[in-house]
Amino acid sequence: MFAIVDCNNFYASCERVFKPSLEGRPVVVLSNNDGCIIARSAEAKAIGIKMGTPMFEARKMIRKYSIAVFSSNYPLYGDMSNRVMETLKQMVPDVEIYSIDEAFLNLRGTGAMYENANALGQRLREKVKKWTGIPISIGIAPTKTLSKIGNRLAKKNPQSEGVYVLDNEPTIQAALETIAVEDIWGIGRQYAAFLYQSGIKNGWQLRQTRESWVKQHMSVVGQRLHMELRGISCLPLEMLSPPKKMIGSSRSFVKPLTTHDALKEAVSTYVTRIGEKLRKQGSCAQMLTVFVRTNRFSKSAAQYGNVRTIQMPVPTDHTPEMISYALQALKMIYRDGYAYKKAGVMAGGLVPAYDCQQHLFDPLDRKKGIRAMQAMDEINEKLGRFTVRSAAMGFTAQGETRQQKLSPNYTSNWSDILKIKV
Numbered sequence: 001m002f003a004i005v006d007c008n009n010f011y012a013s014c015e016r017v018f019k020p021s022l023e024g025r026p027v028v029v030l031s032n033n034d035g036c037i038i039a040r041s042a043e044a045k046a047i048g049i050k051m052g053t054p055m056f057e058a059r060k061m062i063r064k065y066s067i068a069v070f071s072s073n074y075p076l077y078g079d080m081s082n083r084v085m086e087t088l089k090q091m092v093p094d095v096e097i098y099s100i101d102e103a104f105l106n107l108r109g110t111g112a113m114y115e116n117a118n119a120l121g122q123r124l125r126e127k128v129k130k131w132t133g134i135p136i137s138i139g140i141a142p143t144k145t146l147s148k149i150g151n152r153l154a155k156k157n158p159q160s161e162g163v164y165v166l167d168n169e170p171t172i173q174a175a176l177e178t179i180a181v182e183d184i185w186g187i188g189r190q191y192a193a194f195l196y197q198s199g200i201k202n203g204w205q206l207r208q209t210r211e212s213w214v215k216q217h218m219s220v221v222g223q224r225l226h227m228e229l230r231g232i233s234c235l236p237l238e239m240l241s242p243p244k245k246m247i248g249s250s251r252s253f254v255k256p257l258t259t260h261d262a263l264k265e266a267v268s269t270y271v272t273r274i275g276e277k278l279r280k281q282g283s284c285a286q287m288l289t290v291f292v293r294t295n296r297f298s299k300s301a302a303q304y305g306n307v308r309t310i311q312m313p314v315p316t317d318h319t320p321e322m323i324s325y326a327l328q329a330l331k332m333i334y335r336d337g338y339a340y341k342k343a344g345v346m347a348g349g350l351v352p353a354y355d356c357q358q359h360l361f362d363p364l365d366r367k368k369g370i371r372a373m374q375a376m377d378e379i380n381e382k383l384g385r386f387t388v389r390s391a392a393m394g395f396t397a398q399g400e401t402r403q404q405k406l407s408p409n410y411t412s413n414w415s416d417i418l419k420i421k422v
Contacts, residue, residue, distance in 0.1 A: 001117060001140055001167070002233070003092075003105040004147040005124065007084060008135045008155070010101035011039035014080045015070050017133035018410045018418065026067040030055060033252055034071055034404055071403035079411045083132045091124060096237040104144055106237050121163030141166035144235045145228035148185040149175055149203065176203030176229065186225050191218075203229060243281050243350065249273040250344020256295065257340045263292065264327055268392035270345040271326045275319035276380075278347065279373060284315035284356050286349030288322060290329040295341035306333035315349070315356040318369040319376075322347070323392050384413075 007013060012027040026047060029039035037053045047065050049058065062069060081100045089095050094106035107120065121138040128136050139150025146166050153175055154164035166172045182192035184203055198217070200206050207229040214226045224234040249270035257263050267290060278285060293305030308329040316322060326345055351357075358366075376388045386393070408416035 001107040001142060002144050002147045002237075003107055003117075003121065003124075003138055003140045004098075004144065004151045005084075005088060005103045005105060005128075006137050006139075006151050006155075007081075007101035008137055009039065009041045010081075010134070011070075011072070011077055012041040012044070013134050014073075014077050015068070015407055016041075017080070018407070019068075022068050026065055027070070028058070028062075028067055029070050029072055030405065031072060033254055035252075038072070069405050071406040073407050073409065075409050075412050076407065079409075080132060080134060083411075084128055084134055084136070087128050087131045088124065091127065094237055097241065104147070104237055107140070117165045117167060118163055121165070122161065125162050136162065138163045139166070140164070141172070142231045143228040143233045145185055145225060146172065146175075146231065149179055152179070152183065172231070173204055176207055179203040181206055184225070184229075186221065191222070243283055243352075244277075245350055246346060246348050247274050247277045247281075247283075247285070247350070248344060248346040250291075250342065252342045253340070256301075257343075258338070260331075260334050260336075262396075263330060263334060263340060263343055264392060265394035265396060266343050267326050267330050267345060268323050268390055268394075270343070271323045272319050272386070272390060272393060274345060274347045275317055275322055275373070276377065278317040278350070279353075279377060281350075282353050283350040284317045284353050285312070285322070285347035286315045286351065287311045287347070288326050288329060289346040289348065290326050290333065290343070291346075292330070292333060292340050292343045294338050298341075301339055302337065304335055304338045306335075308332045309348075314359045314362055314364075314366075315351050316369075317353060318364075318366075318373060320390055321364065321369070323390055327392065 009027075011029040015027060015029070016022045024043065026044035026049070027041040028037045028044050028049060030036065031038045034055055036055060037049060037051065037058060040049050040051065044067060047061065049061065049067070061067065077100060085095060085097055085103055088103055088105065092105045092107065094108070096104040098104055107117065117140045121140055124138060125136055128134060137151055137154040139147040139152070139154055140163065141147040141150050150164040150166045154160050154162055157164065164175075166175055180202055181187055181195045181200060182189070184206070187195070194217075195201070195206065200209060206226065209226070211226070214223055218226070227234050251266070251270070253266070257266065271288070274285075287309055289307060289309040291305070291307040294303050295301055296303065296305075310325045310329045312321075312325055379388050380386065410416055410418060
């Protein structure tokens with residue numbers, strides 16, 4: 001049996017942990033630059049707040065319903081996610097972290113510890129809530145795909161008390177008959193349209209479809225999905241996340257940047273973030289792509305956008321070296337007279353750091369660079385991000401995001417820890 005654990009309205013729940021007065025009150029979380037709504041509590045969904053609603057369009061409803069509004073606080077959400085995952089590992093050894101707010105569990109070997117799967121699910125919910133303050137929903141089934149369906153039903157059915165178990169044929173049939181094909185994990189818009197045209201509208205109809213028809217009309221992924229719906233597990237847990245094939249960093253600017261120096265600082269900041277991610281993953285990049293563009297939604301401003309990719313002679317995760325190449329690319333595409341709204345950098349051609357093809361005439365001392373980056377990462381880890389930085393980044397926070405409703409980093413910054421008066 002597999003389980004999928006999903007944190008309920010995760011970003012909003014993280015904010016509520018440290019402000020219990022928000023319980024029962026609508027909560028929304030905003031995107032970078034406080035531009036639009038990217039997360040909603042159940043109460044906010046109930047009054048009609050839509051995902052992606054621009055902030056300026058939501059202001060009337062925010063005032064009318066006294067909605068609590070927060071800027072995205074990713075350090076807080078990331079740390080709370082780690083706490084949830086570590087709590088799950090205390091009870092179930094095999095845990096696949098699927099996303100910041102989801103994890104698959106392999107329940108093999110846990111049956112003797114609990115009366116049944118539902119009892120295990122309820123115990124998990126109680127422990128995560130007690131240890132972290134985050135409410136979760138759990139779907140349990142013989143396959144990962146069926147467990148996702150169970151999780152969906154756990155959220156929709158209050159009588160399930162947050163846990164929905166699909167452990168026999170009647171239960172699985174009843175669940176699949178209520179699930180439209182477009183709501184099944186792994187089925188995209190085009191597949192759903194094709195299945196509808198073929199008369200297959202829900203999960204049970206897809207499960208009952210002949211295997212020969214599935215082989216003829218669906219891909220290998222579709223065949224695996226069909227087997228998963230029939231209770232045949234084809235998707236084992238991925239205990240180690242595969243390394244990313246590309247790492248990027250980009251931002252829309254609060255105020256458009258109009259000078260080359262300002263863009264240089266912003267691009268250098270993005271490259272620094274990429275370098276941190278590369279070293280954490282254990283990868284080196286072979287190429288960098290830099291892009292800039294103006295505000296394409298502005299009818300009055302002159303429009304311009306461009307992109308340039310540079311191949312580096314030796315794969316690297318050395319931040320100063322990457323900044324040097326990124327600024328070369330920026331120089332090639334920068335044009336005076338434009339108000340730039342967005343810039344970004346993508347690192348591609350990623351290879352393992354231990355298996356980089358060297359260059360016979362490489363002028364850099366790579367070992368010295370590795371030690372320098374290790375020292376910088378350790379200092380920034382202890383004393384705060386960008387405590388040690390490249391001079392090219394500057395100190396004017398070019399390209400940083402607007403975060404007017406940012407909550408404290410309660411769990412990851414000493415100065416933000418809650419103070420209790422006795």
